[in-house]
């Protein structure tokens with residue numbers, strides 16, 4: 443199983459992502475620096491979290507214009523699964539591979555805690571290891587996680603079953619519209635999510651709720667009981 447992790451200056455979750463992919467597949471992922479223009483053959487491409495280019499301009503805005511993102515867009519257009527976590531989600535939105543935008547948290551504070559997520563759609567290629575309506579744990583750590591989409595786009599996301607994860611919390615951590623924590627593109631092969639599933643992969647992390655996202659994407663998932 444071949445996985446690839448995209449590296450950009452300022453990311454800080456790349457090592458966690460590499461470790462998670464190695465644990466799950468038994469093989470270290472390839473890494474591709476942002477100046478590269480081609481990706482190795484991959485069963486899954488991941489853009490990890492952090493603060494690419496210092497979150498200058500807007501989180502993900504500069505990274506979205508780096509050479510490697512053209513190769514990511516080409517792979518996505520060919521149907522290769524692409525996962526963006528946190529800053530990766532921001533980059534995918536800024537690159538136009540996912541609709542909407544991630545704005546500053548409504549509290550104007552960095553939020554770092556565990557949240558509960560509802561699996562809204564377990565029929566995507568990233569969530570088939572869960573059951574519809576299942577509630578999972580996942581940590582968040584961001585200041586720009588406030589997902590926004592205009593009314594038409596939001597309706598398209600709802601009608602197209604593109605909302606994969608919603609915050610299942612009394613108050614969502616960032617003010618995201620419709621409690622959206624993660625969405626897929628219309629083709630279903632690009633997932634962006636603010637929470638960090640790579641940090642709940644093995645019992646030593648305190649839980650394994652994040653694992654099924656990777657196993658689903660890589661076709662390794664048996665359904666986890668709800």
Ligand SMILES: NC(=O)CC[C@H](N)C(=O)O
Pocket residue numbers: 455490491492493494497501527528529530583584585586587
């Ligand atoms: N952990 C992360 O990826 C942080 C994401 C981001 N740059 C933010 O703070 O909003």
